[in-house]
Amino acid sequence: MKTEKIYSAGIDIGTSTTKMVVSSFLLKNVAGVTHVPRIEIIEKTVLHQSPIIKTPFINKEIIDMEKIEQFIFQQYQLAQIAPADISTGAIIITGESATKENASEVVHAIADTAGHFLVATAGPDLEGIIAAKGAGTVQQSKNTAKVIANIDIGGGTANIAVMQFGEVIGTCTLHVGGRLIEFQNGIVHSISPPVMKLMEKWSNPLKVGDSAEDARVTQLIQEMVTTLAMTLSGQLTDEEHPLLLGHLPTWDKPVEAVVFSGGVAACIYENDCTKRQYDDIGERLAKSLLQHEQLQSFLWLKPEETARATVTGAGTQITEISGATIQVDADVLPLKNVPVFNCYMDTDKNKFDYTIKTAVERADALFSTQENRSPFALYFSQLPYLSFQDVHAISKAILQHLATRSSKEIPIIIVIQSDYAKIIGQTIQALNPTVHIICIDQIKVETGDYIDIGEVLPSGVVPVVVKTLAFHSK
Amino acid sequence: MNEQLVSMITQLVMEKMGNNASDKSYHDTAVPTENQKETLIKFHNTVANANYADEVVSPSTIEQSNEPLIKLYHSESSNHEQSYYSASNDESTYTSVPITEFKFEEDEVSESVQAAKKHTPARIGVGRAGTRPKTKTWLKFRLDHAAAVDAVYGEVTEELLQKLNVFQVTTKVTDKEEYITRPDLGRRLSDESKALLQSKCQKNPKVQIIISNGLSASAIEENVQDVYLALQQSLSNLKIEIGTTFYIDKGRVALMDEIGELLQAEVIVYLIGERPGLVSAESMSAYICYQPRIGTVEADRMVVSNIHKGGIPPLEAGAYLGTVVQKILHYKASGVGLVAKEG
Structure with missing residues (x-):
């Protein structure tokens, strides 16, 4: 074939x-x-x-x-x-x-x-998920039914993604990384701001210029590893913890196994840090992770990739590849950075029009300004089983609330969770043959996500990348 | 297929076994029963089966008939109690315990089994009682099997045909038994039908759509409207003209050859009920063929199968079929011939 x-x-x-x-x-x-x-x-x-x-x-x-x-x-x-x-x-x-x-x-x-x-694309949550995919941990979780945490420790952050049965069930990011303290000629050369914050309560904090062998360096590494262990075992509850970046852990099942990826992980599994040409705490961090008692209570699994996990991911x-039965206007593709608005359709069938109207209004308020209308994608989730009449009602509502403002630059973009893209796209086309429409399905997104839709491939499908664009500020 | 129904039937059986059910407990039973009635009649489409269903579910029938609903040990209901007691050494447990509403124990399957269940409609993780399946599993199996049998012996309602605005023709088959035992007769139109088609149908249509109950009337009842409407819309978007649609009672797939010959159709799309199975009794297929004529080989036919709520959504299937027809018309071939021409 x-x-x-x-x-x-x-x-x-x-x-x-x-x-x-x-x-x-x-x-x-x-x-x-x-x-x-x-x-x-x-x-x-x-x-x-x-x-x-x-x-x-x-x-x-x-x-x-x-x-x-x-x-x-x-x-x-x-x-x-x-x-x-x-x-x-x-x-x-x-x-x-x-x-x-x-x-x-x-x-x-x-x-x-x-x-x-x-x-x-960027964003700490997504980084963790991409690393977990690249390290092969998502696949491992499909095979074992265990709750596995992938901890990607790079230079600056440790991005944790927890998954089970191949689904990500939570994320968390910590300021734990190899380059948070850098050395030069045996003395401390730089200390990153989160580490400085961590030492605020200390009477005698580590300073630039102190010896690399200072006991306080070891103490800081211990602190990082302990914070990581507490995060994994669900004991981190302080929202203001200086090493926490963003939100507290979002998974609600106990982690059973751990996989480390990222540059620091190369030192854990390969026991070969010579490739790492940096004078920093990376190597010592890896050693501490290996020796930490609480971390030893987890099952340790091996990743397929360490330093290259994120890039491989x-x-x-x-x-992702869209469903095969879709309706797309090839002229308007590719589309980049389209924000998504989730329109929950689990309502009474008589209320489709109202639901879509409110969704369009709210999406407009979120993504567009008066002078500058920008395209957004409406995501229909939890659609009930639809009859032909229901589809007509939905298509009419979509046209009524979106058609007047649509153009080649701002096409109507519909993303559907279940397999209805072809019929809804086709019905819209039947009702209004001139409107530009992108109607794809079998893609899972959420409000706040951004999607990129690639050009139509010969088999009629489109590649789709779902991401979040939130640049975390300092 | 229908857990509530299964548990309800089981409850009736259990009550009969205890046989000291008060009127009130009968009444309690009747409440969920009434709610279920609609679904029940859907499963059992034929008149005979509808009656059967009524007998089971209607409390009034039970009381009026004064006969045991289920004859245990082939004994009359009056001496049933006696025989039951004589078989038991401990009377008190059976006399004083009030009957509570029967409920199956909750399924306690592990997360992995639940995850696996999401990927298959097969009966996995159902447990066992000794060497046998559990009652619930067994009853569900029987119910699904009964639904499959009903689908074969059911008929498509006149109301649906009117809604679709199609007329009906027949094959050389006279009844269901003959339909099942003589597939060859299901592949030929009756003489009156031939004449009817000659007079009523548009000749040389680009696309001829035909519908038959085939082996599952419920498949047609449930799906044909959505598929047909979506297909019509799809073809009209593609500016492909459709002939005069009609319905065939008890048709076989290869009947499309004779119809193609008769009407000189370029493409035939044949919507027909599939042989029902235990997962779904409502699955429909769409057979498509370029210039089907007497003597057309099976390799030239194409099929989109598994069209039902739990399979390919009927609307999406209809929309997709339009593009398939477009491709067939473009390459002037279907089936293996189409694959060869497509390269």
């Missing part, structure tokens, strides 16, 4: 390192011959892995975008793939790099030049 190949790229700009991966996906109709087609990615092959380079900075606050672009184009050459051939993938800026002044500018600029369909794991 016919297959088709698409190329994907992943770029990870982390606190201390930047890396890239180019891979190819094989798409195939996996449904039986007597069924409506279902296109899935059946094979992922990594074609090229870049070396891990130090993230280039112009100064402490500004990322050197030019150097990163040079690096990327050099890697494309080595991979023998033209940027124009890339049809999906992601560039992700993680850890402390995401807090730099030009972080947003960098990812968006690179996303526009580095590939046909590369998307900009970005390059090979975040692309």
Whole structure:
């Protein structure tokens, strides 16, 4: 049976390192011959892995975008793939790099030049999830039924994602990382702000210039590891904890097993830190993790990737394929950074019109200004079983509330959880043949997510990347 | 298929076994029964079965008939109590314990089984009682089997045909038994029907849609309207013209060959009830063929199967069928021929 190949790229700009991966996906109709087609990615092959380079900075606050672009184009050459051939993938800026002044500018600029369909993305929760996917932990959780936490410890942050049966059930991010304290010639060279905050209560805090062998360094590492252990066992309840970045843990089942990924994890599993060319606490952090008593009570599983988990996840794991029976206006694709508004449809069938009207109004209030209307996607979740008449009612409501404002630049974008995209898209087309419409299904999103919809592939499906664009501030 | 119904029937059995059910407990039973009535009659489409269902569920029938609902040990209800007691050594447990409403124990399946259940409609993780399935599993199995049998012997209602605005023709088959034992007769139109088609149908249609109950009338009852309306809309969006749709009672798939010959249709889309199974008795198929004529081989037919609420949603199937028809018209081939031409 016919297959088709698409190329994907992943770029990870982390606190201390930047890396890239180019891979190819094989798409195939996996449904039986007597069924409506279902296109899935059946094979992922990594074609090229870049070396891990130090993230280039112009100064402490500004990322050197030019150097990163040079690096990327050099890697494309080595991979023998033209940027124009890339049809999906992601560039992700993680850890402390995401807090730099030009972080947003960098990812968006690179996303526009580095590939046909590369998307900009960041956010600590998503980082953790992407790392867990890249490390193979999501797959492990499908196979074992255990509640597994993937802890991706890089230079600046530890991104925890907890999953069971292949579903992410919670996330949490901590200021725990290898580069939070840096050394130079045996003395402390820099201490990151969260660590400074942690020492606020100390009578005699560690300072720049102190010895690298100072007992307080060990104490700080212990503090980080203990905080991590408490987080994993659900004992972290202090919202103001200096090492907590963002929200408290959101999972509600006890963690049974742990997997470590990220640069620091390379020292845990491979027992070989020589590759890590940094003079910082990374190595000692890894050792402390291995020795910590409370952490030993978890089952330790091995990741498929350590330092490259996030980039592998970005390059090979975040692309989804839409349902095969969809209605899309090929002229308006690709669409980037479309915000999603969830329109719950579990209402009385007579109230569809009202529900859609309110959803459109609220989405407008959220995403658009008076002068500047921007496109957004309406996400229909929890649709009841629909009859032909119901579909007509929904389509009429969509047209009534969205058609007048739609154009080629602002098409009507509908994302549906269940398998109804073709019929709803087609009905809208029947009612109004000139309106531009993108109606896709079998994608799970939430209000606050952003989606990118790629160009139509020969099999009629579209690649979709779901992400969150929240840049965490300092 | 219907847990509440299964537990209700079990309750009736249990009460009969105790046989000291007060009127009140009968009354209690009747409450969920009434709520279930609609669903029941849906399952048992034929008149005979509807009566049967009434006998089971209606408390008034039970009381009027004065006969035991279920004859245990083949004894009359009057001496049933006696025989029951004689078989028991401990009278008190059976006389004084008031009858409480029967409930199956809650399923206590592990999270992994629950996760696995999401991926299959098969009866997994149902437990066992000794070497046998549990009562609940067994009754559910019987209920699903009965629904399958009913689907085969059921008929599509006149009301639905009127709603779809289609007329009815027949095959050479005279009754259900013959339909099942003589597939060849289900592949030929009756002589009157041929004449009727000649006079009523548009000739040389681009697309001819036909509908038959086939082996499941419930499949047609449940799905055909949505599929048909969605398909019509899809074809009209694609500007493909449709001939005169009609309904065939007791048709077989290959009947499309004779109809294709008769009306000289370019493409036939044949919506027909599938042989029912234990997962669904309401599954419908759409067979599609380019220029079906007498002698057409099976390799030229295409099918989209498993169209029902729990499978391919009928609306989505109808919308998809339109694009399939478009492709067939474009390549002037279907089935294996289409795959070959598509390259």
